[in-house]
Amino acid sequence: MRSGRVVVLNGVGSVGKSSTARALQKITTVPFLHVAMDQFIDMVPARLLDGEEGLRFEHSEEDGRPSVMVSTGLAFDRVMDGMRHAVAAMAARGNNLIVDDVFWNGEECEYRLLLGEQQVQIVGLFAPLEVIEDRERARSDRMPGLARWQYPRVHQGVVYDLCVDMTDTTPAEAATIIQKSLRL
Numbered sequence: 001m002r003s004g005r006v007v008v009l010n011g012v013g014s015v016g017k018s019s020t021a022r023a024l025q026k027i028t029t030v031p032f033l034h035v036a037m038d039q040f041i042d043m044v045p046a047r048l049l050d051g052e053e054g055l056r057f058e059h060s061e062e063d064g065r066p067s068v069m070v071s072t073g074l075a076f077d078r079v080m081d082g083m084r085h086a087v088a089a090m091a092a093r094g095n096n097l098i099v100d101d102v103f104w105n106g107e108e109c110e111y112r113l114l115l116g117e118q119q120v121q122i123v124g125l126f127a128p129l130e131v132i133e134d135r136e137r138a139r140s141d142r143m144p145g146l147a148r149w150q151y152p153r154v155h156q157g158v159v160y161d162l163c164v165d166m167t168d169t170t171p172a173e174a175a176t177i178i179q180k181s182l183r184l
Contacts, residue, residue: 003094003119005091006087009021009125010102010158011127014142014147015166016127020171022171024184025098027184031096033090035097037080037083037101041079065133067145068149069149088115123163126163126166126167161182162177162178
């Protein structure tokens with residue numbers, strides 16, 4: 001059985017990963033499943049979303065603006081590790097996947113290790129912090145300040161196969177860039 005292709009979209013929350021993934025699904029020559037980090041976070045019991053073992057948020061201010069520091073406990077780390085292993089298992093069975101994730105703790109290396117250099121392509125989605133914060137404020141499902149904390153972390157040290165500037169690029173346009181560049 002031939003392994004599936006995996007395209008991982010990495011970027012700050014509200015940069016447009018999920019919208020780009022959905023747009024990309026519409027134009028690829030073969031079917032791709034969309035796997036979102038948020039889907040796995042939604043599986044976590046509420047008591048773990050702000051508990052010692054789960055996903056913790058610490059609110060503060062940075063340059064007069066809200067900032068939300070994120071830290072994780074062992075139970076939440078297992079969920080995210082399980083997500084990456086689930087991606088590898090799905091790809092091993094021949095499924096093509098578009099994964100939207102937020103890297104801040106060596107996730108790129110884990111994907112490359114689990115999937116091998118030939119099976120995974122990492123795409124960075126970028127935009128200035130001001131643009132991302134405007135998008136974050138416009139959404140009702142985002143914690144103001146999360147983008148500010150993520151911004152200096154998510155791209156640090158990541159080696160990309162492709163970078164897309166989302167400043168003035170729509171998700172459909174970004175999907176076309178990705179589809180053509182990666183020959184999907």
